[in-house]
Amino acid sequence: MNKKNRKFYTIIALLLLIIGFLLFKNNRSTGSEYMPDMGHSKAYETYTKGPLTFWFNKEKFSLSSLLPVANTIPTEGLPSNELYSKEPSVIYSYRYTQHFSNNDQEKARAGSSIFNPYKPEAEILKRGEAVYTKQCAVCHGKGGNGDGPLIVREDGSEGAYTAVPPAFSDRLPTLKDGEMFHSITYGKGMMGSYASHVKADDRWKLICYIKELAGLNKVQQTVDTTKK
Numbered sequence: 001m002n003k004k005n006r007k008f009y010t011i012i013a014l015l016l017l018i019i020g021f022l023l024f025k026n027n028r029s030t031g032s033e034y035m036p037d038m039g040h041s042k043a044y045e046t047y048t049k050g051p052l053t054f055w056f057n058k059e060k061f062s063l064s065s066l067l068p069v070a071n072t073i074p075t076e077g078l079p080s081n082e083l084y085s086k087e088p089s090v091i092y093s094y095r096y097t098q099h100f101s102n103n104d105q106e107k108a109r110a111g112s113s114i115f116n117p118y119k120p121e122a123e124i125l126k127r128g129e130a131v132y133t134k135q136c137a138v139c140h141g142k143g144g145n146g147d148g149p150l151i152v153r154e155d156g157s158e159g160a161y162t163a164v165p166p167a168f169s170d171r172l173p174t175l176k177d178g179e180m181f182h183s184i185t186y187g188k189g190m191m192g193s194y195a196s197h198v199k200a201d202d203r204w205k206l207i208c209y210i211k212e213l214a215g216l217n218k219v220q221q222t223v224d225t226t227k228k
């Protein structure tokens with residue numbers, strides 16, 4: 001072995017030693033790692049001292065998982081009516097179906113505990129109409145009379161879908177908004193669930209719109225004017 005070769009092997013040996021040092025370390029530490037390869041978890045243990053300890057002295061901030069920010073929403077239960085009237089889509093994140101089961105008692109409970117955050121204003125009705133035309137009119141008909149093209153063909157013959165939906169002007173007066181929300185979310189009889197087609201926010205707007213079709217919003221307004 002000549003001098004040049006000896007030098008070369010010494011360098012290789014030193015390098016291997018350094019690399020070995022980097023790889024051989026305490027498993028509970030998350031320290032630096034040469035080519036991390038999922039050999040062990042680099043995760044911090046929950047609520048132990050975490051990565052921010054260095055920057056923040058306060059215990060509250062130095063935990064490995066921080067406490068929820070004030071006014072954020074828990075993952076169980078429905079948010080309060082007050083909260084979701086500001087942000088109607090949160091009712092969806094809260095998995096309505098986990099809070100209300102699919103039966104008549106629960107439908108009634110929805111009717112008395114959740115309320116439409118929207119009023120039938122022009123903007124809301126416009127969105128309601130757009131969604132209704134795409135998702136609902138095939139059965140319920142443009143005017144909400146249960147005569148969409150799936151029910152009655154253009155030539156007047158019976159359509160492909162044999163379950164005839166009730167006219168909204170007959171059915172909706174018997175329902176509270178929360179009950180309609182329940183039916184649109186779970187489906188009702190031969191009508192399937194629209195939970196995956198229509199987001200919660202739009203469901204409320206749809207409800208404003210179908211009540212408009214049923215003439216119910218106008219009734220409300222007439223009552224109000226006679227009161228004045």
Ligand code: HEC
Binds near residue numbers: 139164184210
């Ligand atoms: C495939 C046809 C079909 C489509 C599409 C459809 N429905 Fe229905 N819908 C029905 C039928 C049939 C009923 C009657 C169900 C019953 O009472 O058994 C009904 C009933 C309803 C009711 C009354 C529910 C109750 O609790 O009595 C509402 C409200 C309603 N539909 C809204 C909608 C909305 C909003 C859409 C669009 C997102 C829609 N439907 C789409 C067929 C349909």
